[in-house]
Amino acid sequence: MVQDTKHILQGNAKVLKADVSRYAVYGVVIAFGAIFIATLLLSHYETGSVSLSGAIAVQKSNVALWILDAMPFVFALWGQYVGSMIAYEASALVIDQTNELRAQATALRKEAAHGVTHDTLTGLPNRTLVMDRLNQAIAAAHEKDQMLSVILIDLDRFSELNNALSRHQGDQALNQVAARLRGLARDTDTVGRVGADEFVLIVSRTSTSELDSHRIAASIVEALKTPFLLDGVKVDIQASMGITVFPTHGGDADSLLQRAEVAMYAAKRDKTGFAVYNKKHEKNNPRKITLAGELRESLESGVLYLQYQPKMTLNNMTLEGVEALLRWPHPEHTLISPAEFIPLAERTGLIRPVTSWVIDQSLEQLSRWGKKGFFPSVSINISAQDLNNEELFDHLTGLLASYGIDPNRIVLEITETSIMLNEEHATNMLRRLSDIGVRISIDDFGTGYSSLAHLSELPIYEIKIDRSFVQDMDTNPKHAKIVRAIIDLGHNLGLNVIAEGVSKREIKDELQTMRCDAIQGFYLSVPISPEEIPNWLKQNKVRLPYLPVDVYSENEKKRSIV
Ligand code: C2E
Ligand code: MG
Ligand code: MG
Numbered sequence: 001m002v003q004d005t006k007h008i009l010q011g012n013a014k015v016l017k018a019d020v021s022r023y024a025v026y027g028v029v030i031a032f033g034a035i036f037i038a039t040l041l042l043s044h045y046e047t048g049s050v051s052l053s054g055a056i057a058v059q060k061s062n063v064a065l066w067i068l069d070a071m072p073f074v075f076a077l078w079g080q081y082v083g084s085m086i087a088y089e090a091s092a093l094v095i096d097q098t099n100e101l102r103a104q105a106t107a108l109r110k111e112a113a114h115g116v117t118h119d120t121l122t123g124l125p126n127r128t129l130v131m132d133r134l135n136q137a138i139a140a141a142h143e144k145d146q147m148l149s150v151i152l153i154d155l156d157r158f159s160e161l162n163n164a165l166s167r168h169q170g171d172q173a174l175n176q177v178a179a180r181l182r183g184l185a186r187d188t189d190t191v192g193r194v195g196a197d198e199f200v201l202i203v204s205r206t207s208t209s210e211l212d213s214h215r216i217a218a219s220i221v222e223a224l225k226t227p228f229l230l231d232g233v234k235v236d237i238q239a240s241m242g243i244t245v246f247p248t249h250g251g252d253a254d255s256l257l258q259r260a261e262v263a264m265y266a267a268k269r270d271k272t273g274f275a276v277y278n279k280k281h282e283k284n285n286p287r288k289i290t291l292a293g294e295l296r297e298s299l300e301s302g303v304l305y306l307q308y309q310p311k312m313t314l315n316n317m318t319l320e321g322v323e324a325l326l327r328w329p330h331p332e333h334t335l336i337s338p339a340e341f342i343p344l345a346e347r348t349g350l351i352r353p354v355t356s357w358v359i360d361q362s363l364e365q366l367s368r369w370g371k372k373g374f375f376p377s378v379s380i381n382i383s384a385q386d387l388n389n390e391e392l393f394d395h396l397t398g399l400l401a402s403y404g405i406d407p408n409r410i411v412l413e414i415t416e417t418s419i420m421l422n423e424e425h426a427t428n429m430l431r432r433l434s435d436i437g438v439r440i441s442i443d444d445f446g447t448g449y450s451s452l453a454h455l456s457e458l459p460i461y462e463i464k465i466d467r468s469f470v471q472d473m474d475t476n477p478k479h480a481k482i483v484r485a486i487i488d489l490g491h492n493l494g495l496n497v498i499a500e501g502v503s504k505r506e507i508k509d510e511l512q513t514m515r516c517d518a519i520q521g522f523y524l525s526v527p528i529s530p531e532e533i534p535n536w537l538k539q540n541k542v543r544l545p546y547l548p549v550d551v552y553s554e555n556e557k558k559r560s561i562v
Contacts, residue, residue, distance in 0.1 A: 384418035416448030434459035467501020
């Protein structure tokens, strides 16, 4: 490198010097010209004529001419010297600048290469590099007969959070998650970002396959537990994780990552935080199901149906009502959970006809039950997009009128984030619905990001505590505290509070002491067909609520089935 620079320097100096020398030669020629003219003038001045002998005489006798004669040589030498110096300096300058430009170009090239392999927001390796590292890790593990784990981490409801907060806060959240994950990884592990809210952790040299992965997944859950501070706002972010182990669950990068995704969806659906891949998860793999078109077909061909899950009051064990839950028997995948296909319907805009169908069916069912003297209220789940659908209001009120059903028997369940997503329309629509007597329930309460101040201004009748807090409140004191706080909060705001996901007597008892108003869950009943509801009521000797005389005839009430 030093040799190279010296070479270039000498070469450049030569070129520049040649240029400078040319001008020095012009200078010398001009100087000689000046001597020639001066000699002739002096000879004329001293001898009175211009002759060669006169010129020789003045050249011999005049000291000033001697000095002038020396000038071309002095200037030629000086010119050569200065020229060389300038040429060297200029060349050095050019080389310095070239080196700087070269360094800049290298940095830019490096940056561009980094951009190809890294995520610009978090600086983590992107999918390309993750796949590359995973392939290398697999090769190394294979050679040394070791195991490795792939943990796919997907943030829960991140798109909702992102919509509810500012863009900057969303970016902050992703950066902070990335930092926490990086903090957990060892030097030999890779943390990467492979999707908008999807991260991957490749853990090399896992010793005992699943045990190790469980430990790591548990530490990720733990690391995310501390609330995130986004521009001064405290936000809880949870994640669902899918885990695969090499070579148990796959021998190449693609299948390990794909199966980790399948396991992640299972964890998300079951709200278990993380799941190690299991073949059983495959049948619910949303990747495999190209559902959108099929869902539309199923809706049109009438294969969708509703099940109903009872809700009971806790103070006098009376039927509070039933919740309509949509079911889709898919020919290949048996039953697909609505937790999977409803988001799909929301994404494809199919949710409007789906909700409309659910409303049709539930009201028709109410009317059918009414004819048998059974008048429960029904809860219907609606999505964010339904709230800006003007037709929904007309559709519902039209049906209520034509079946003669009291709007008070309709409860619309909506998640807090759905309201936040569409605040203005949502508030408007909820007010209109509540004005005609329809009751509004906030579903999955505790998992969203709503502002309580805002919620208290909405015409809400009920909050429904999310089952993730309820289902383990007998063993998880933190969750029990959250449930108690939500119950107190609801009561302070004058709301009815119901707990969903009650699966054991102990939980029901605890909720009773916490003065929760109502419960729903497998402890009472799993969702069942409408035909089974009357039997269930009989078998469980469930009391029916008081019904206003002016709405239903005495005859209808006498025919009551319980
Ligand atoms: P959700 O409205 O919170 O409904 C309660 C879910 O919890 C139901 O799941 C129910 O089967 C389940 N569940 C009830 N008790 C227990 C229990 O004790 N333990 C456990 N582990 N689970 C219990 P499902 O039917 O799979 O529905 C999932 C979600 O899909 C619903 O959650 C709701 O958000 C959505 N969904 C269902 N039907 C509809 C619909 O017609 N329209 C819309 N927009 N969403 C729907
Ligand atoms: Mg619900
Ligand atoms: Mg719920």
